[in-house]
Amino acid sequence: MNHFQLICIDCNEAHNPSFELLRCSKCDGILDVRYSSSYIEGIRENLSFNALIELMTPIIDKEFIVSLGEGNTPCTEISTVGSDIKQHLIAKLEYMNPTGSFKDRGVATMISAAKYYGVKEIVEDSSGNAGASVAAYAATAGIKSNIFVPSNAAGSKLAQISAYGAVVHKIDGSRSDVTEKLIDYKDKFDLHYGSHAISPFFIEGNKRFAYEIALNPEIDLPQHIIFPVGNGGLLLGAWKGFMELFLFGLIREMPKLHSVQSELIDPITRAYYSDVFDSQEGVTLATGISVKSPPRLNQIIEVINQTKGRAISITEKQMIDAKEFLCHKGLYCEYTSAVTLAGLHKLVEIGEINTGQTVLLPLTGTGLKEN
Ligand SMILES: [Zn+2]
Incomplete structure (x- = not known):
């Protein structure tokens, strides 16, 4: 049994976790990570800050943890x-x-989840920091990333995203046009959406x-x-x-x-x-x-x-x-x-x-x- 589930914040429906599940199957609500009470009680018995940091996280198996040394910022x-x-x-x-x-802690956890669930290629839409972060962490995890950006996004941010080896898809039109094209592409090639705006793993990180x-x-x-x-x-x-x-x-x-x-x-x-x-x-x-x-x-x-x-x-x-x-x-x-x-x-x-x-x-x- 998993030590956590994905819970709908609107109707409280519990779902077995997966990387691609972003919405409630019942009401389309947003999902959050929730740990089982027996798991929390186990942590309470050996309570320390360090135990919390190490254990109150969805991916605890070190083999799947993706990190570039994020966090502990001055x-x-x-x-x-x-x-x-x-x-x-x-x-x-x-x-x-x-x-x-700041995106790196959340993206590290999100990409760790992608690795844990065997994801090989992801799509993400961002005009800047989130796109760069996803591209970097996907690169170090050996996951191919496609970053959809508005064609007028800042050159320095696009250069960073490309440098990590991500495929950059420049889209003309509004921000919502970018997301629409991403969804088409994701559905066409049956890829996973690593959405920093919605993913419960990002918030958790x-x-x-x-x-x-x-x-x-x-x-x-x-x-x-x-x-x-x-x-x-x-x-x-x-x-x-x-x-x-x-x-x-x-x-x-x-x-x-x-x-x-x-x-x-x-x-x-x-x-x-x-x-x-x-x-x-x-x-x-x-x-x-x-x-x-x-x-x-x-x-x-x-x-x-x-x-x-x-x-x-x-x-x-x-x-x-x-x-x-x-x-x-x-x-x-x-x-x-x-x-x-x-x-x-x-x-x-x-x-x-x-x-x-x-x-x-x-x-x-x-x-x-x-x-
Ligand atoms: Zn729901």
Whole structure:
């Protein structure tokens, strides 16, 4: 028997795990990994942080674990001298991951699952960091990858994807045209879809972000973490990780998890405030969170509410200023990462974050790929 199942987050239907299963067979809902209670009880008997990290994961057989040394990214204090910031700010340098973004922990787990289930070739659609990460981890696992990208995607990101040996499929048209072509191709050649936006394995791998923060002896557990949110993979993974640590009694409080989007594309913020969603056609510099209809939208809102966080949006000008501030502190991140600092200013302004509190900003992607 498996030590976990894939559970529908809408109707709770349990499914036997496989790599290609992305939706509930009953209601088409999104799936999450859930461990069996007997497995969890076994871990509880020998409880430690390390046991959790090693064992609360879907692929435990070392033979199938695919890794490039992702995670354990540095945490560094951001100097706020001379600014009007009155919080204790910590940056977690997610861009120090092997392919330059936070995607690597989740993709490592997703590709480990692909290897475990005997997948030989996958398809993925991404215009940037996720495509690069999937291409790299698939390469090291000996899995052929096809990455579908919009034809106008950034040249530096496409060069990285190609360099890993992936087959790059450039598609004219909108982002949804790219996904449509991917589905046609996948069906035609009977391939597996390694979707970072939906795969339960991707979210599960991202839990390590939370463990790393809780384990780090050099920093206090932050009261607030501010996430750039597109598909919500890092926020949801962090939440699962902190929840496990909380339920196992290894942390006493949950940090508040906040979501920041560009006001040009902000379906999460709109749903958080009004439940009304109409399509937006804006183009933001924060390409990593330019997602018009995130498949896990309802789950993201639930997590924000449950941790007493907030969903907010910021302007392009605020994002540009925030990136400049971070760069002048030696932190060369992409615009998508800079929305976290812009979000801090807004959360302080609306009274959500107070003077003297500890706030962690995940700097999710490197600035090097943005040119
Ligand atoms: Zn269901």
